[in-house]
Amino acid sequence: MTETQTPAAGAQLSLRALTKRFEKFVAVDALDLDVGAGQFFALLGPSGCGKTTTLRMIAGLEEPTSGQILLGGDDIARLKPYKRPVNTVFQNYALFPHLNIFENVAFGLRRRRIGNVKPKVDEMLELVQLGAMATRKPSQLSGGQQQRVALARALINQPRILLLDEPLGALDLKLRRQMQLELKRIQTEVGITFIHVTHDQEEAMTMADTIAVMNNGVVEQLGGPTELYDNPATTFVSNFLGQSNLIRGTVKTAGADVVVDVHGTTAAVPADRARVTSGDVWVGVRPEKVELTAAGQAAGAPGTTQTGTTLAGGVVAEVAFIGVSTQYLVEMPWGQQLTVFVQNNGARDDFRPGDPVDVHWRGEHTFLLDAAQDAHAGEEE
Amino acid sequence: MSAVVGGLTDAARGTATTPTPTPISRRKLTGYFLLLPALAWLAIFFAVPSVQLMATSLYDRSGSLEYGYEMTFAVGNYPAAWTAYATQFGRSFMYAGIATVLAIFLAYPLAYAIAFRAGRFKHLMLVLVIAPFFTSFLVRTLAWNSILADNGFVVGSLKTIGILPEDGRLLASSVAVVAGLTYNFLPFMVLPLYASLEKIDLRLVEAARDLYANGFTAFRKVTLPLSLPGLVAGTLLTFIPASGDYINSQLLGTPKQAMIGNVIDRNFLVILDYPMAAACSVTLMVAIVTMVLFYVRRSGAEELL
Numbered sequence: 001m002t003e004t005q006t007p008a009a010g011a012q013l014s015l016r017a018l019t020k021r022f023e024k025f026v027a028v029d030a031l032d033l034d035v036g037a038g039q040f041f042a043l044l045g046p047s048g049c050g051k052t053t054t055l056r057m058i059a060g061l062e063e064p065t066s067g068q069i070l071l072g073g074d075d076i077a078r079l080k081p082y083k084r085p086v087n088t089v090f091q092n093y094a095l096f097p098h099l100n101i102f103e104n105v106a107f108g109l110r111r112r113r114i115g116n117v118k119p120k121v122d123e124m125l126e127l128v129q130l131g132a133m134a135t136r137k138p139s140q141l142s143g144g145q146q147q148r149v150a151l152a153r154a155l156i157n158q159p160r161i162l163l164l165d166e167p168l169g170a171l172d173l174k175l176r177r178q179m180q181l182e183l184k185r186i187q188t189e190v191g192i193t194f195i196h197v198t199h200d201q202e203e204a205m206t207m208a209d210t211i212a213v214m215n216n217g218v219v220e221q222l223g224g225p226t227e228l229y230d231n232p233a234t235t236f237v238s239n240f241l242g243q244s245n246l247i248r249g250t251v252k253t254a255g256a257d258v259v260v261d262v263h264g265t266t267a268a269v270p271a272d273r274a275r276v277t278s279g280d281v282w283v284g285v286r287p288e289k290v291e292l293t294a295a296g297q298a299a300g301a302p303g304t305t306q307t308g309t310t311l312a313g314g315v316v317a318e319v320a321f322i323g324v325s326t327q328y329l330v331e332m333p334w335g336q337q338l339t340v341f342v343q344n345n346g347a348r349d350d351f352r353p354g355d356p357v358d359v360h361w362r363g364e365h366t367f368l369l370d371a372a373q374d375a376h377a378g379e380e381e
Numbered sequence: 382m383s384a385v386v387g388g389l390t391d392a393a394r395g396t397a398t399t400p401t402p403t404p405i406s407r408r409k410l411t412g413y414f415l416l417l418p419a420l421a422w423l424a425i426f427f428a429v430p431s432v433q434l435m436a437t438s439l440y441d442r443s444g445s446l447e448y449g450y451e452m453t454f455a456v457g458n459y460p461a462a463w464t465a466y467a468t469q470f471g472r473s474f475m476y477a478g479i480a481t482v483l484a485i486f487l488a489y490p491l492a493y494a495i496a497f498r499a500g501r502f503k504h505l506m507l508v509l510v511i512a513p514f515f516t517s518f519l520v521r522t523l524a525w526n527s528i529l530a531d532n533g534f535v536v537g538s539l540k541t542i543g544i545l546p547e548d549g550r551l552l553a554s555s556v557a558v559v560a561g562l563t564y565n566f567l568p569f570m571v572l573p574l575y576a577s578l579e580k581i582d583l584r585l586v587e588a589a590r591d592l593y594a595n596g597f598t599a600f601r602k603v604t605l606p607l608s609l610p611g612l613v614a615g616t617l618l619t620f621i622p623a624s625g626d627y628i629n630s631q632l633l634g635t636p637k638q639a640m641i642g643n644v645i646d647r648n649f650l651v652i653l654d655y656p657m658a659a660a661c662s663v664t665l666m667v668a669i670v671t672m673v674l675f676y677v678r679r680s681g682a683e684e685l686l
Contacts, residue, residue, distance in 0.1 A: 061587050081590045094588040098606045107602075111593035153592065 012037040012193050013058070013161055018067035018077075020053050027053040029217035030067070035161075035195060035210075040187050042196045042208035046240070046378070050217040051197045055163050058195065059088045071160060082111070087154035088163040092170055093146045095138035101125070101149055102134040108157040124156040127186065144175045151183070155190060164196040168203060180206045201241045205229070213237050215378065229286075231273055231367050238284050238369065240378035245290065245338045246282040248371065254278065258368060263334045267309040268363045280371035288341040289365035292328060292357050294349060299360035308362035314338070316355045326350070330359060438659035446653055455656065462660040466644050470664070473640040474672075476555070477624035480562035484570040484619050485612070487563070492574035492611075497583070510571050518565065522632045525561050526552065529633065553635045561629035569618035577611025578604070613680050621669055641665055 013035040020028040028050040035041045043051040056062035058069055060081030069077040076084050087108065095104050105121045114120075125131045128148035138146055147167060154162055167183070168176045184207050187194050198204050204211050205225040212222045213236070221233040232238035235246060249260040249267065254277040257268040262283055269283065291299050299310060317337060318329040321344075328340040328351065338359060342348050351357060437450070438458055444450035463470070495506045513521055528535055529551040536552075539545035551557050581604060589599035627642030636643075641661060648658035 059591055061591070080595070081587075082593045082595050086591075088588070088591045090584055090588055090591075092584070094582065094584040096585060096588070096603060098603075107589070107594075108592040111598060111602075157592070 012072055013195070014068075014070040015054070015058075016068040016070065018054070018057060018069065019065045020050070020057060020062060021065040026217050028057070028064075031217070031219065033212060033219060033222070035193060038191050038193055040184065040194045040196065040207055040209045042198060042204035042211045043214055044198055044201060044204040044211050044240075045214035046199055049214040051199075051214045052165060054214070055088075055165055055195065055197045058161070059086055059163055060084050061088075085157075085160040086163060087157050087159040087161075088165060089147075089150045089154050089167045091166045093138075093150035095146055095149055095153070097138055100135050100137055101130065101141070104138065104149055105153045105156055107153060112157075120156060124152045127155070127189070128152045143171050144179060147171065147179060148182075151186065155186070155192070159192060161193045161195060164194060166198055167196070168198075168200075176203070183207060205241070213240060215240075232284070232369070233275055234377070235282060235284075235369050235373040235375055236378035238367070238378075239376065243287055243339055244284045245287060246284050246369070246375045247336065247338070249281050249283045251276070251278050251281055251368075257363065260368065262309070262311065263332070265309060265311050267366070269366050269368050270364055273364070273366065274368035276368060276370045282369040282371055282373070282375060284367045284369055285361045285365055287327070287339040288325070288343075289361055290338065290340045291360040292330070292340050292342055292348070292351065293360065294351075295356035295358055297358065299358070308360060308365075310358055310360045312358045314357045314359055316351045316353050316357055319351065319353055330357060332359075434659050435663055437655050438663050440656040440659075442654060442656045444656075446655070450655065458656050458660040459664065462657055462664060465657075466641065466661060469639055469641045469644045470668075472638070473624045473642070473665075474668075476559050476562060476630075476638075476640060477620050477626075479559050480566065480623050481570075481616055481620045483559070483563045484567050485616070488567055488570035488574055488615065489612075492571050492578055495571075495575050496578035496581075507575070510568050510575075513568065518628060519632075522561055522565065522628050525557070525564060526632050529557050529560070552633060553638075555634070555638055557633040558629050558638045558640075561633045562623045562626060565626075565629065566619040566623050569622075570615035573614035573618065574608060574611040577608040577614075581607045609680060613677060616676070617673060621673070624669060625665060 013033075015031050015033040018028055018031040018033075019026070031050075031054060033054075043054060045051045053062055057064050057077070060076075060079060060083075064077050067077065068075045071085070076086075096107065099107070102121055102125075105124055106117050109117050109120060121134070122131065125134060128151055130145060130148055130152070133141060133145065133149075138149065141149065147170075150167070164183075168179050171179060180203060183194075183196075187207075196204070196208060205228075208225065210222065211225060211228055213220045213228065215236050221228060221237045228237060229241050232241065232244070235244075238244035238246065247262055249262040252259045252261050252266070254271065254274075256271055258271055258274040258277055260267045260269060260281060260283055267283055271277070274281075293299055295312065295314075299308070311332065313333040314330040316328055317331040320327040323344070325341045325343050328342065330338045330340055332338060340359065436452065439452065439454050439456065440450035440458075441453040441455050442458060442461075491510075495503055495510075499506050527533060530536070531550050531552060536545060536550060539551075540547060540549065545551070551560075585603050585607070586599050589603045590596070594602060624640075625642050627640060627646050630638050630640045630643050631646075645658050645661045645665070648654045648661065
């Protein structure tokens with residue numbers, strides 16, 4: 001279930017069998033993880049998955065039960081937080097209310113008795129566009145400004161690694177979008193390794209180079225945003241990142257293509273997209289990769305000759321017009337409802353509830369998962 | 382109710398056309414009416430007695446209760462009070478100061494432990510801090526009288542380990558009076574400190590540790606400054622009543638430990654020299670207010686005033 005791939009050489013932070021056990025439950029279970037130097041790395045997962053505990057162990061605010069935290073080869077797992085070249089942007093920022101913005105940002109420099117504080121702080125406030133706010137108190141700033149102060153206060157210490165704990169969680173949607181781009185810009189500019197903890201899959205996909213999807217204290221899958229989305233390794237990942245249709249099937253033959261029997265229809269899935277190659281499987285396909293036609297009509301988007309799998313006998317159950325797309329729920333003969341997103345680009349027919357339809361997809365858009373896994377794992381409530 | 386509604390519509394119409402100020406000012410007056418009971422209370426029980434006290438301090442000292450006092454604006458009462466009782470004034474502020482400092486060192490760790498370390502015992506510990514208030518101040522001070530008594534356990538133990546000489550005693554000494562003051566006003570230090578500490582977001586301490594502050598520096602730079610309002614409030618609540626106290630000196634000390642409270646008490650009730658007693662009272666009040674203002678300014682906790 002756990003899949004860890006080691007990214008290119010030069011990994012700066014490595015977690016080795018990192019474990020945190022609280023009295024009754026295991027928050028982080030023998031976690032192995034490698035984060036490359038200069039990466040924007042996201043730990044993504046639902047609340048309680050162990051991502052924040054992992055972050056706090058890297059920061060030194062939580063002591064690991066066992067395991068190693070290797071920073072450039074040195075084990076820092078037992079070091080006090082103030083001895084680690086790691087800084088954190090806390091959830092809700094944790095700015096010092098009794099100090100002004102300048103002193104908040106200068107805090108780390110002063111503790112390390114680094115001279116020449118003023119130009120450094122001024123430069124950092126400039127980077128986060130808060131030069132004019134130096135003498136204000138945190139309470140006089142907006143949420144977005146406080147967020148940037150928290151970032152400046154951590155970055156000014158030039159940490160080897162910057163940890164961000166749900167940094168945008170307290171901001172409204174519009175500001176969050178803006179700050180996502182801002183964070184990405186700053187990360188590119190300073191080149192420090194960012195490790196970003198979030199439960200927001202969109203936020204993780206927008207910013208991170210590499211995402212580790214965590215669940216129940218282990219990494220379910222690690223990879224780039226596109227890879228995780230297109231080829232999820234578990235039902236949890238397929239549901240937690242976007243939506244998936246998971247249809248029950250049985251493998252008939254396995255070769256370059258894995259051929260699966262799906263409720264009487266044969267579907268072919270490229271072998272590199274199959275996590276299992278025998279027995280019962282989930283055939284997964286994203287809603288926007290499914291094509292809908294009137295019953296009996298041939299599929300095929302303009303310009304393609306590829307024919308994939310066709311499942312006949314569907315009936316439109318529900319239609320929701322979203323704007324850019326229309327969302328259909330299609331009831332299949334075996335009782336399952338499939339979700340289909342159709343772009344409203346004028347090239348498709350519209351359907352109404354009760355219309356008989358066929359659903360089509362192409363093999364390279366599907367993925368095969370172990371049928372032993374819960375089809376609803378990771379779905380939003 | 383209908384009057385209020387009418388007032389609202391009038392006001393709304395007023396902004397659109399010509400201003401009609403009457404309904405608005407009537408609503409403003411409601412606030413002042415609500416203040417009246419408290420103002421009356423303050424006038425009767427604070428303003429009038431204060432003025433009376435100041436007037437008394439300027440009466441001619443040759444008068445008496447039976448034949449009445451004559452108002453002669455005898456400003457000379459003040460220098461007379463200062464020269465006669467300089468020792469007691471000084472002793473009061475010294476005892477109160479020492480008791481306050483002792484209370485800070487006892488109360489801070491206690492309040493800190495209750496706020497951050499007590500877990501499920503937090504409320505029990507708070508109750509224990511307040512519990513002494515269930516008995517009277519006098520009884521508690523008398524209890525200290527027997528704790529520190531010459532044939533008591535404390536004196537005996539101290540003599541055994543040689544801290545106290547064979548003929549040494551605790552009762553009837555400055556130590557006893559300061560100990561009594563510290564004990565009696567300790568809860569007034571603990572409670573505001575606890576209230577201040579309890580509000581501190583522990584993530585701020587984590588942030589400080591993340592930003593290269595060790596445990597002690599994090600305390601000095603974050604916890605301590607953020608608990609300053611509680612510390613200042615506790616200091617005032619301890620120092621002010623302690624400097625005017627006369628029970629502890631009376632029950633645990635001798636005339637050699639007399640504080641200004643005892644002087645005022647004796648002048649009012651024994652010597653019956655009202656102008657002298659009043660002059661001492663006013664001096665004490667002014668001195669304390671001056672010290673408090675200076676202290677609060679210096680500590681940067683102006684919002685307490």
